[in-house]
Amino acid sequence: MIQAERAWNVQPYPCIAKLLFLHFDLSKSPIFDRIVSMLDTDSLLLDLGCALGQDIRRLVYDGAPAESIVGMDIHQEFIDVGYELFRDRHNLKARFIVGDFFKSCPGLEDLAGSIRVINSGYFMHLFTWEGQVDVAKRMISLMARREGDIITGVNFGNQTSGFWEKHLAVTGPMFLHDSASLSAIWRQIGQETQTHWRVWSSVEEDKEFRKLDAGGFRLRWFVELEHCVPANPCEYTMDKMSQKPDILQEHYGDRLMSDAHDDEV
Numbered sequence: 001m002i003q004a005e006r007a008w009n010v011q012p013y014p015c016i017a018k019l020l021f022l023h024f025d026l027s028k029s030p031i032f033d034r035i036v037s038m039l040d041t042d043s044l045l046l047d048l049g050c051a052l053g054q055d056i057r058r059l060v061y062d063g064a065p066a067e068s069i070v071g072m073d074i075h076q077e078f079i080d081v082g083y084e085l086f087r088d089r090h091n092l093k094a095r096f097i098v099g100d101f102f103k104s105c106p107g108l109e110d111l112a113g114s115i116r117v118i119n120s121g122y123f124m125h126l127f128t129w130e131g132q133v134d135v136a137k138r139m140i141s142l143m144a145r146r147e148g149d150i151i152t153g154v155n156f157g158n159q160t161s162g163f164w165e166k167h168l169a170v171t172g173p174m175f176l177h178d179s180a181s182l183s184a185i186w187r188q189i190g191q192e193t194q195t196h197w198r199v200w201s202s203v204e205e206d207k208e209f210r211k212l213d214a215g216g217f218r219l220r221w222f223v224e225l226e227h228c229v230p231a232n233p234c235e236y237t238m239d240k241m242s243q244k245p246d247i248l249q250e251h252y253g254d255r256l257m258s259d260a261h262d263d264e265v
């Protein structure tokens with residue numbers, strides 16, 4: 001597939017080599033239908049690290065208003081390959097922002113307060129524990145911070161949560177989660193942003209993931225905002241992002257390998 005080759009030449013992520021952009025992973029989430037029905041002019045979805053933007057196309061196909069969807073990626077080339085693959089450059093009404101999520105980006109900041117859903121397919125695992133906390137804080141700073149807001153994703157997970165010695169050629173150190181460590185990091189994120197998230201995750205065995213690491217699996221997850229403390233306005237700004245969190249290495253050792261895990265943190 002010529003588009004896969006072109007995307008691979010932009011950045012050689014395994015998810016491109018394995019053609020995961022043909023999986024439409026978001027549509028397999030248990031809250032996909034709810035996400036489709038949540039979106040409107042005041043309730044936007046940000047597809048963070050969207051790459052080719054397949055989840056955006058699937059949302060629109062299933063009835064979500066394209067005008068309420070914004071894709072973001074650091075590489076314009078991925079977005080261009082997506083337009084070629086789906087042949088919709090002239091009719092897709094979803095918007096795309098090109099930039100580094102860790103840096104101030106006017107197009108993105110303009111959306112602050114309107115984003116109710118963030119999709120992060122195969123994104124969070126690219127970073128260390130501290131990096132993932134920073135990503136989440138940035139996400140929360142941009143969201144509406146209303147009860148029912150959702151952050152969702154799929155990660156490359158591992159039976160032995162922790163730093164992944166091998167990591168990918170295209171990334172720095174990566175922290176791979178199991179269900180317990182995912183709950184622990186969202187507990188920390190909640191404490192540091194005065195927010196309270198319900199965490200759901202599910203371990204999916206996949207031989208392609210085991211080829212990357214013997215303990216590897218797909219970790220499908222979402223978190224849902226239950227409330228902010230104090231209930232409103234849930235103040236959390238970009239300024240606070242620059243303050244490095246005091247990393248508490250939580251007790252994520254008790255691994256929970258059941259198929260699905262629902263946790264209140």
Ligand SMILES: C[S@@+](CC[C@H](N)C(=O)[O-])C[C@H]1O[C@@H](n2cnc3c(N)ncnc32)[C@H](O)[C@@H]1O
Pocket residue numbers: 011013015020021025048049050051052072073074075078099100101102120121122123126
């Ligand atoms: C592993 S790919 C996942 C792509 C897509 N979400 C999917 O599920 O197929 C990670 C994506 O995140 C993007 N990315 C990495 N760091 C980024 C950053 N700091 N800001 C925005 N995008 C970033 C990469 O360019 C890449 O497209």
